[in-house]
Amino acid sequence: MKVAGFILSFLLLPLLLWANQYVYYLNPKDKKAYRIDLIKKEIARLDSNSNWVYYHSLLADSSYHPDLMKTGEFTIIQKKNTNRLHIFQECTNQIYVVDLTSFQLKRQDETYYRGDNCSSYRFFRGDLVYSIGGYGFWRTNNHLIYFDKKTKEWEAVNSYGESPEGIYHGFVSFIPEKDVLVTFSNYHTDVNHEYGKLKLDNSIYQFSFFTKSWKKLGEVTHPEISKILEEYSYEDRQYLFFTGKYFVFESPNNTNGIHKYYFINPRTLEVFSYDDLELKYSRIDLRSIQVTNTTVFKNGPWVLTVLQNQNTNSSNSFILINFDDLAKNARFIGFLNDLPWYKTDWFYGLILFSLVALLLIFTKNLKLSKGKKEPRYTALQESKLELENSSLLLLKSIMDSQQSGGMAIEEVNRILEIDNLAFDTQRYRRSAIINQINQTLTLLTGEKNTIVRINSEDDRRQKRYKINSNCLEILRKKLKD
Template identity: 25%
Template sequence: MKKPLILVLFFSFFSYSQEGIIDYLLVEKDSSSFYTFTKEGVYFSSFDENNKLNYSFNSYTKPPPKTFKDVPTNTFSAINLNGVVYLLYPGGGMLYQYSQGAIERIDESFPHRNQFAGFFFAYNDELYLLGGYGYWASKNFLTKFNFDSRSWEFLSISGETPKGGINQGSFIQGKNSIYVFDFFSTQPESLVDKKNDFLYELNLSKFLWIKKGRLSSASPAISIEEAMLSVRVKYGNSLFERAENTSAFRIVDPLRNCVKIYSSENELSKLSKNSIFIGSKIVYASQSADNSTFKITFAEINSYPLISTQKHVLDSQDVFLKYIVFSSLFLAFLIIFLFAFFKNRDTLYSLSELSLFNEKGLIILTKEESQILQLFADSIIVENNSILEVFSDESKSFDAIIKRKNKAIKELNHRFNKVFKKDLIFKNPDKFDSRQIVYSLGSKTRILKDLTNPSSRV
């Protein structure tokens, strides 16, 4: 009698293959097993100690509701709460539970169609739906299912609410918070979906939005169409993400502000959006060659090589320190540059008909002094003979002319030094003929003719 019983049990466990599945939904059961929901029943799958995937199949004990059967199974969102699997209708509203071998509808609502791609989660034994898209706009509100009234209700949230809603976002649930990032918001003026570059935290104990910081390592899915095709799966307290047509995947951990990027080449190219993690194994449905059915398979995520590690969000303290360092370097460079500039630039003086001046002061000139400075306005080095011509007088001896010149330059230097604290004109030997002398202006000193003075124009 034992052999037939063993054969019956053996047949019950292995007679159903997880190949050729047409419509399915993968749901985590516990740390080593999972459900595969279909229209006809449920596969119970688990990994043994040798990492072999074993499975059995149970038909539903009674037919599921028609509203459940009319919608593709993989479009439902699912949560395993206290051993009961809750299945949410796409877009929100109708809610089902799988318990005691049957799927039953438990709400008195209707298809909301207002929160497609929203985040369905459980907190303190309550069911919530956050964000999503519907009726041509992204949503940022939070709804909760009331088990007493069997309906959904809106919750009031304060804080820095993401403007424009949350569509096709990435979500991570912490102990008392939901972290939201890499999502798209609807721009009210154009109804265009634009990617949001910030990480947000929804504190569930206070129902408070907190804007955490700008993303440093954003998703490679830059358009909403690419985001819809990407695979994003909860992986412990992190998020697994693989964008379409990429040879790498990311493990995003907002709690540790860390993003790890791994190379997968093309080995995970057949991942489905409805994938789950059981431990470190990603379980998914691989499409058959004829693209009409699926086969449940898995991959060990730890077998792929790490490429790089990046920060998820720009650390405010790091940014501040970098800003201080950069600002200090810039300020030091600016001070050195300005010091060198002002130290080496020429000091300018404007020459009018009978005065010499700049922003620091002014001196009155005699006619001869003005004529001398006119020569220096044309050249910073003037020959002795050119200055002597200013004092040329046929009734005077040459020695008298020289004395008048020397006295004029001496008095001009004296008055100039009194106002500007330095000498103006210096006498030097001519470098081409040491027997001759020349006059030059002081170092970094220039005289400009005042063009407003008619007498200084050519």
Template identity: 20%
Template sequence: MLRDKFLTAGLFLFTTLSFAQSVYVGKYNEISHTSLDSANNTIFVFFKDYYKKIDLETFEIDSVKIVVGPQFGFIGAKPVLVNSNYYFVHTQGGIVYKLQNDTIKRIDNSFNHKMQINSNIFVYDDKILRYGGYGFWSARNFFTYFDTDLLEWETISPVNSKEVPKGTFDGLYILDNDNAYIFNGKSIDDFNKTEMYFNNEVWKYNFKLNEWRYLGTSEFIDLTHFPHPIRYKKTLLVLYTNGISTIDLGNNKHTKFKHGKYSNNVIASLNHYFLNDRFYFFTFRSNSANYNVNLRSASENEFMGEFISEKPFYSNYNLLKGSFSLVAGLLFMALLANFGFKQFKKRKKIVLLDNGLRFQNKFIEFDEKAMEILKLLVLGTEVSSNKILSIVEEKQYSAAHNERIKVQKLDEINLKIKTLLAFSEDIVQSKKSDNDKRIRLYFINKNLFFLQ
């Protein structure tokens, strides 16, 4: 009898501890925004006309009703926390709202100029800042800040800079003390204003010195599947379908990890957070047909898996220029002459890399299975449906489900290459076999690719 009581008590304690770091938040399609209040150890979840405040120590929830004006919409507004006050900054231009006495009110003296679409919005020195942004066939290359006295946006002048970056939008940033690192953005072609391309330059701006510094170039960080990187210590943590990477620009490190116990189950479209040595992330509740969302917590070891590799994130070949001798210069010119024609051809063609495709100065990343399919198509002749199916199939799924996976993978490949080339037609096509009409063969236009 006593032994049974101990077992019952132990089971109750285990159950309590197991679920202490998980709490139901709401329905997925009703969540407008989430935001972290690190000073008060709280996460806010905003809905249409109320918000939930979640205490990260106890996981207790307070729901607060808010009054929202008819002109305000959570879509197109980013919540920003400054000194425990919530502001909502319009993602296209100058409009700013503030949560005051449980009412969201517009406070700015600006207007929706649509000149800073998809700019970086963040807080520095208790001020709302934004960098870059797109508007009217051009991209911005400067910072603005919201003056809470004038209730208008003012610019920050890089007066001590010898050079400035090209304007970008839809990029990434890392804020480290007085330094803002800007990278992985898109720019507008100077000679064709309707064309955009991946800008691979990495820049650092020091707010104390008002000075830009060019750091180098980097590979493209694909945010297709997980568009919201996590601010992890002084790095940016990016989730992929097959793993995790952290970007540390202060130390120029790009580190890759395997997925941990929980990192592969987060909701891709929501923001997730790291605070006080723990990750806080949103997941769908198990066996939930209504897309009910839970907030969960995990340690670093639970969220991040085994270390894979580490390498520099950016490279700066300009630093080597001063050390080149005349002989090295002549050698370079000789090599340039020998391989000039090949390089010219290369620039006009798609280059097949180990992890993606490059066309001119644009790059699109593919996963391992997609690259295996592409190499078969480009380096071989016609590829049978069964051959492609053998690459993507998962043994635990039915034949019909694996067929859908194959079709989705080919559609993904076509979509990415069409985006890379600005084509409207599919690059990977299919036909029935001349020998057996039951067999479908896939092929690709090899003239589009650079082959050694």
């Protein structure tokens, strides 16, 4: 009898070793929570009294061979517009598929080893399932892999460009209409580097499936978001989730029961915030969302919370939220890569514009100073003016008329006493005398023409005589002497 009991205990022992055989999911159609038992091959549904009740059995053929870890955790994704659930065991990427129409249960892969994809991000791209990043073998990774239906194994995707060092406990999303991946604020670590220290990389990256290349888009520089992400503990980051449209996370410093939710649109990098001032969601904690949790369930934008301390005056034991709808009431607070004002492009542009303007002003003043020649003094400038009385009188008279626009031709003729001569004779004598004066003053002033002829300001057809501005200072000094 004792031997039979021992044999029975030995046979039952493997069943007692299953630490976790349940997979939880939220049905997007009826908005109810379900639990899949991968060992018993059955589905249970959570009733209004928060009890799991039998819902349906699952059919599996002889090839079904679950290989569940004692500490196994599961991630579940449902392809849009289908009734097929794809269940991934964390750290192994084993794939179990449940068809909710035929209630068939199958294991899709033939993986026989433990992988490096704990907490990786999985998504559908067309009919193929992809996985990126994760942790395993004492380091994080940035590997992009896909499940090959023919070989029933995971295969790697080769790529180019500047990729993140690791993709782990960060933000990752696939944008199907652009056929790109967007990821930012990831951790990376390697046991061989800095004693395995976790490092946060707040860079923003994009991977294009068309070019098979990575590109760095910038940094998370929005002052408020950057501070929150740096303060977020490593453990808290496992509760971040993606609705398919927004990344959603809470401020770690909620006070007085007022929740503050942040929404980030990876398509546009827009950031929104929502303050639950009316305390509608005070009994919800996004940080309770876990793959093994039996009180919080999510699927896409929907989050269902089972109330632990129900209000005796209310028959409602659940709270259901569509976070995409909640985001419509959120306030836009900027872009993920916004910079402080003193680091923005417009500020640098203003500085550049100011420098260019100062340079132009300096260049203009330099040209003006070069154009305005300083009087060239010589030893002969110490001598007296050697001019005839009529020439000296003319020079003084022109200087006196300098401020009034110069001296008219008629006045010059009168001072030279040639006003009674014929017109051609006047012009000849006047020109000869002025040329003689200019030649005499060349050594004194350093200018070829001390007396210059200009157009009249009143009538440009008329001419007037003025003193070259470069000669005024020396002439005033000599005439004064």
